[in-house]
Amino acid sequence: MNKKTTKLALAGVFTAVAVIGSLISIPVAGSKCAPVQHMVNIFSAVLLGPWWGVAIAFVASLLRNLFGLGSFLAFPGSMIGAFCCGIVYYFCQKISLTCIAEALGTGLLGGLAAVPVAKWLMQIPVGGAFVYVIPFFISTFAGSILSFVIFSVLKKSGSLIQLQEMVHNKSR
Numbered sequence: 001m002n003k004k005t006t007k008l009a010l011a012g013v014f015t016a017v018a019v020i021g022s023l024i025s026i027p028v029a030g031s032k033c034a035p036v037q038h039m040v041n042i043f044s045a046v047l048l049g050p051w052w053g054v055a056i057a058f059v060a061s062l063l064r065n066l067f068g069l070g071s072f073l074a075f076p077g078s079m080i081g082a083f084c085c086g087i088v089y090y091f092c093q094k095i096s097l098t099c100i101a102e103a104l105g106t107g108l109l110g111g112l113a114a115v116p117v118a119k120w121l122m123q124i125p126v127g128g129a130f131v132y133v134i135p136f137f138i139s140t141f142a143g144s145i146l147s148f149v150i151f152s153v154l155k156k157s158g159s160l161i162q163l164q165e166m167v168h169n170k171s172r
Contacts, residue, residue: 003169007048010167011056014040014048018060018078022069026139034070038143039150041082042102046095046151046160047167050086057082072121076113077136081106095151099144107137 021036037060044053057078064070084105089098111133118124118132154160 003167006167006169007052010048011044011052014044014056015060015063018056019063019067019069022060022064022074025069026135034064034074035139035142035146037074037078038081038102038106038140039147040143041078041106042085042095042098042144042147042151044082045086045089045098045102047163050083050090053082053086054079072117073114073132076117077106077110077132077139080110080113081140084109095148095155099148102147103137103140103144106140108133110140111136 018034018037018040021040022034024036025034037057040060041053041057044056048056058075061070061074061078064074065072081102082105085098085102088101089095092098111131112129114132114136115126115129119126151160154163
């Protein structure tokens with residue numbers, strides 16, 4: 001399989017995991033916080049890169065909305081988080097910093113970006129600029145910790161390198 005086909009197939013799997021994983025969500029002020037989406041953001045960052053991660057987050061958010069599993073707030077939260085962790089992993093290649101970037105990107109930046117979406121698109125009266133920051137942080141914290149644990153196991157076993165080589169068609 002060529003590199004693009006492999007990446008596209010993996011992106012499809014990650015999108016499906018994010019959509020199915022959104023069945024586990026926490027409803028807060030019109031949002032449906034889904035920790036699995038944040039795990040997918042980190043996996044996408046590490047295995048595919050920032051632009052793939054943003055695309056996966058967009059498609060997963062779109063599908064979650066079409067299936068009634070999410071809200072419009074899924075777009076800013078997941079896409080900003082995917083971009084932040086993707087860029088951090090691209091430049092530093094450290095899982096721990098990538099998880100922190102996901103938490104800050106989704107929790108803080110995504111939480112702040114969700115306010116105008118809730119206010120103007122969803123017509124939800126918003127109590128303040130930081131109303132979504134705490135719930136988004138809680139959601140992304142759970143997904144980031146889960147990712148960190150999984151990647152620690154994969155790295156220790158040597159499987160992470162094998163996965164990255166498979167996706168990028170590199171041999172040792």
